Structures are given as structure tokens and as C-alpha cells.
Amino acid sequence: MTLHSGRDRRLSFLFDLFVLGHRVRGLLGQTMAGAGLRPDEYAIYSAVLKAGPLSISQLAQMMGMPLTTVSDYVRTMTSRGHARRFRNPVDSRSYLVRLTEEGLAAHQAAGAGFAEAINRVRTALPIPEQDLLHALNALDDAVRQVLEELAAQNRRQQRAASGR
Numbered sequence: 001m002t003l004h005s006g007r008d009r010r011l012s013f014l015f016d017l018f019v020l021g022h023r024v025r026g027l028l029g030q031t032m033a034g035a036g037l038r039p040d041e042y043a044i045y046s047a048v049l050k051a052g053p054l055s056i057s058q059l060a061q062m063m064g065m066p067l068t069t070v071s072d073y074v075r076t077m078t079s080r081g082h083a084r085r086f087r088n089p090v091d092s093r094s095y096l097v098r099l100t101e102e103g104l105a106a107h108q109a110a111g112a113g114f115a116e117a118i119n120r121v122r123t124a125l126p127i128p129e130q131d132l133l134h135a136l137n138a139l140d141d142a143v144r145q146v147l148e149e150l151a152a153q154n155r156r157q158q159r160a161a162s163g164r
Contacts, residue, residue: 017139027121032113036106042114044073045099045107048083053096055088082106 028039037045047062048054054062060070074097077083082103085095099107122129 027117028114031117031120032110035110035113037110039114041073041076042107042110044070045077045082045103045110048077048097048099049104049107053086053098055091055094055096057094059097077103080106 025039028042032039032042035042044059044063047059051058051062056070056074057067059074060067063070074083074085077097077099078085080102082100083097084100085097088094088096125132
């Protein structure tokens, strides 16, 4: 096990998180190579499987991605036959997305590489996984709060600029 001293850390926890995200993508890219889904696709399929059926806007909110990016993923999923879009019974203006049997099979096949990665990281973790999850959830809450504050600030500035 390799432990890093504070001296080895970079500029800030946000910088470290940025670097870590790239390392995780590299790890998953290796363990999921040839699995039929890229790690980012596996994440989208996982969200639809866990919380679906979902509207594209719900999926975008869950993933923290722009609607256009999620729409591109869903378009790819449906073109592969891995997902089906159907009219939302609650809001006929929107569609819900659900994995098909083929999508479930693709997710399961890619899951072996994901499981290898997460199990190896769990073994190497120097702290309890629950502590890590607690810290990640707290960071996510803080980032969401700041994003909401910035959106409200931008709306106020736009109203002020338009004289309303």
C-alpha cells in the first residue's frame, strides 16, 4: 500500500478530485476493456437500471450532466437496442427511458470489469468505505449548493441587467 504525504498533494482538494477522476477513468478503462461498454456508458446504464425508468431530464440531474449530453447517450443506447423510450404517462411531453433485455445483458457483461476495479480499490482503501462515501456525499451536497447559489446569482444579475 502506498500512502502519500500532504507534501505530495497538489493544489487543492478540487484539483485532487480532478486528477482522481482521470485515474478512475484510466483504471476502469483497463478493467473494462473489451467489455462492450465504455466506463461512462456503464455509468449511464447503471443509473437507468437502478432508478429507471427515467426521463432524460431526471437522468441528466442524477448524473450531473447537461441534457444534450444525456440525450446523446440515450440516442446511442436506443440505436444499439439497449434502451427503449416510451411516452411518460405522467407528462405526455416527455419520454421515459428503460433498458431492454439486450441492454441488461450488455450492462451485466461490462459489470465484471467494473467489479474487478471496485473490489481491488476496496482492498487498497486505507479507510472504511462508509467513511469515504460519507465524505463524497458531503462534497456532492456542497457542490450542489454552490451551483444552486451561482444559478440564483446569475438570474438576479440577468434581471438587473434587463431592468426588471
